[in-house]
Amino acid sequence: MDAIKSYLENMFLHLPRTSEVLRAKEELSQMMEDKYNQLRSEGRTDNEAVGQVISEFGNLEELAETLGIPQEVKDLESDSKKITMTDSEVEHYLQVSIENGKRIALGVGIILLGVAGLIFMNALASRDLLGEKVADAIGVGGLLLMIALAVYIFIMSGMKGEKYEKLETMLVKIDPYLHDRIVQMKEDYRPTFARSIAGGIVLILLSVAGLTTVAILEIGEEFAVMLMVVGLLIAVGIAVGLFISAGAKMEAYDKLLNEGDYTWRQREGKSFAERIGGAYWMLVVVIYLAWSFISRNWELTWIVWPIAGVLFGLVSALYSAFAGKK
Amino acid sequence: MISSDVIRGYTDTIILSLLRNEPGYGYEISRQISEITEQKYVMRETTLYSAYNRLEQNGCLRSFYGTESNGKRRTYYEITPAGRAYLEEKLAEWELTKEIIEKIIR
Numbered sequence: 001m002d003a004i005k006s007y008l009e010n011m012f013l014h015l016p017r018t019s020e021v022l023r024a025k026e027e028l029s030q031m032m033e034d035k036y037n038q039l040r041s042e043g044r045t046d047n048e049a050v051g052q053v054i055s056e057f058g059n060l061e062e063l064a065e066t067l068g069i070p071q072e073v074k075d076l077e078s079d080s081k082k083i084t085m086t087d088s089e090v091e092h093y094l095q096v097s098i099e100n101g102k103r104i105a106l107g108v109g110i111i112l113l114g115v116a117g118l119i120f121m122n123a124l125a126s127r128d129l130l131g132e133k134v135a136d137a138i139g140v141g142g143l144l145l146m147i148a149l150a151v152y153i154f155i156m157s158g159m160k161g162e163k164y165e166k167l168e169t170m171l172v173k174i175d176p177y178l179h180d181r182i183v184q185m186k187e188d189y190r191p192t193f194a195r196s197i198a199g200g201i202v203l204i205l206l207s208v209a210g211l212t213t214v215a216i217l218e219i220g221e222e223f224a225v226m227l228m229v230v231g232l233l234i235a236v237g238i239a240v241g242l243f244i245s246a247g248a249k250m251e252a253y254d255k256l257l258n259e260g261d262y263t264w265r266q267r268e269g270k271s272f273a274e275r276i277g278g279a280y281w282m283l284v285v286v287i288y289l290a291w292s293f294i295s296r297n298w299e300l301t302w303i304v305w306p307i308a309g310v311l312f313g314l315v316s317a318l319y320s321a322f323a324g325k326k
Numbered sequence: 327m328i329s330s331d332v333i334r335g336y337t338d339t340i341i342l343s344l345l346r347n348e349p350g351y352g353y354e355i356s357r358q359i360s361e362i363t364e365q366k367y368v369m370r371e372t373t374l375y376s377a378y379n380r381l382e383q384n385g386c387l388r389s390f391y392g393t394e395s396n397g398k399r400r401t402y403y404e405i406t407p408a409g410r411a412y413l414e415e416k417l418a419e420w421e422l423t424k425e426i427i428e429k430i431i432r
Contacts, residue, residue, distance in 0.1 A: 024375055027352055027401060031371045034353030058372030066376040 003050045004032050009176035011060060014258055020067050032057065083170045085256075087178055093164050094252055101248025103157040105241035107150035112237035114146030116230045122298045123226035136293075167255045167262075174256065186253040196246035200239030207235035208306070215299075225299040232302070284308040333367065337377045339420065340369075342386060342405055342413040349404040351392070352378070378403055386412050 012025050032053050039049035085093070118139035125135035174182075211228040213219075254260035284304060292301040333340075344355050352374065359369050381387040386409030392402045405413070 024379070027375055027378075028371050030400060031352040031356065031374065034351075035356070035371075038353070038357060056368055056370055058370030060372070062370070062372040062376055066379045 001033070001036060001046075001050075004036060004053055005029070006176045007054055007057075008032065009179075013173070013176065013179065014171055015067075018067075024063060024067055028057075082173045083166055084173045090174060090178060090182070090256060093167075093256070096160055096164065097252035098245075098249050100157040100161050101245040101252075103153050104248070105244040107153040107157075108244060109237040109241045110146045110150045110153070111143075112233050112240070114143035116233035116237070117142045117146075119226055119233070119298055119302075120230045122296075123223055123230065126222050126226065126298070171258050172256050179257065182253060182256050186250070186257065189249060189253070193246050193250050196242045200242040203235045203239045203242075204232075207232040211302075222299045229299070229302045236305075280312060281308075334373075336416075336420070337369070337373060338381060338386070339413065339416040341374070341377050341381065342409055342416070345387070345403060345405045346410070346413065349390075349392075349402045351400045351402050355403075381409065384412075385409070 008025065008029055012021065015021050035053050035056075036049050039052060040046070044052070121130065121135040121139035121142075122132075124130040125132045130138075207228075211225070211232050214228045215225050251261075255262045288301060288304045291304065292298055295301065340359065341355060344350065344358050350358075352371075356369050356371070356374055359367060378387065378389070382389055382403070385406060387403045388406050389401050389403050391399050394400055
């Protein structure tokens with residue numbers, strides 16, 4: 001009987017959970033159970049009964065029209081869009097994803113630390129504790145070193161994750177018991193995930209509050225503002241690290257379960273943020289550094305970051321709203 | 327072995343005629359079909375469910391929950407007046423179809 005249950009589970013695994021689909025599943029399950037019991041009472045063995053029930057079940061295509069899901073079924077029928085993963089592959093994938101999340105978080109943190117270092121050097125220079133040229137040399141040199149280190153980390157993690165690149169666009173097929181286990185793991189992780197995100201946001205808000213207070217009240221002038229910017233960057237580094245490492249773990253679960261951003265519909269096209277995010281932030285870095293070095297207004301140029309952040313959020317929200325309508 | 331294409335057009339007629347006298351649940355209809363036809367025709371579960379669903383949406387069937395002696399909830403299907411009218415139509419159509427085919431091939 002368990003074999004029949006898992007057969008049906010597998011059939012319905014990737015279908016959207018609309019009330020119609022759930023009802024169909026329940027009805028079909030009842031019919032199969034009744035048939036199995038009938039066959040057993042006629043003296044068939046468990047194996048014979050299971051075999052007959054499954055062979056006489058029919059096919060999903062026939063249900064598609066009824067359930068209003070022809071496209072989903074067509075996608076599922078074609079194996080080209082599915083990838084089957086075994087227990088050990090899933091375990092390895094989760095391990096790699098979690099480690100890579102931490103690696104990328106570290107890389108981003110290092111870059112932000114480099115930028116913070118550059119501003120710190122300029123802060124020292126503004127107080128004449130350091131020559132302007134020396135400050136630039138140490139600051140830029142340090143930043144480039146940090147970027148090199150981060151790029152190394154990114155490439156390493158990219159190579160480790162390469163094997164699972166397919167999961168970006170393909171649906172994952174795993175056996176229902178494993179599926180249930182991952183659902184449980186995801187549920188268990190949810191509170192920690194929420195804490196990480198909330199903690200990161202609080203950290204950023206606190207440091208922004210600190211910076212604006214100092215800037216508006218003009219406490220300690222330029223030097224103090226620049227130190228607050230350094231503090232803000234470090235806080236953002238920690239927060240982004242939290243977002244990335246927690247997000248990577250959640251994303252890995254979603255990919256395995258074909259949920260969230262990785263349902264068959266979402267996997268069709270990459271999100272706006274993914275498509276232009278990289279180029280956008282590079283451009284922002286260039287604008288920030290160019291403006292800072294040309295104007296030497298380090299205590300003012302940090303404003304690029306919150307503006308860029310809000311703009312990015314706004315544009316990607318608008319984009320997904322319009323893309324969703326199509 | 328019967329070609330399912332031939333019988334497909336009569337899935338609704340088969341189900342409605344088996345429900346003509348009393349309501350029935352999912353597997354009951356499928357069992358009756360197998361029994362009456364001496365296993366010469368077995369209706370697949372997906373065919374059966376699609377038909378129930380379609381007929382219910384057309385207003386030919388009405389479904390309700392019945393509780394079995396073992397406490398399990400089952401969906402029962404019952405023919406509606408519209409379903410009876412449709413069945414009469416389909417039965418008349420079948421008589422005509424049978425007559426025409428017979429006349430031609432004999």
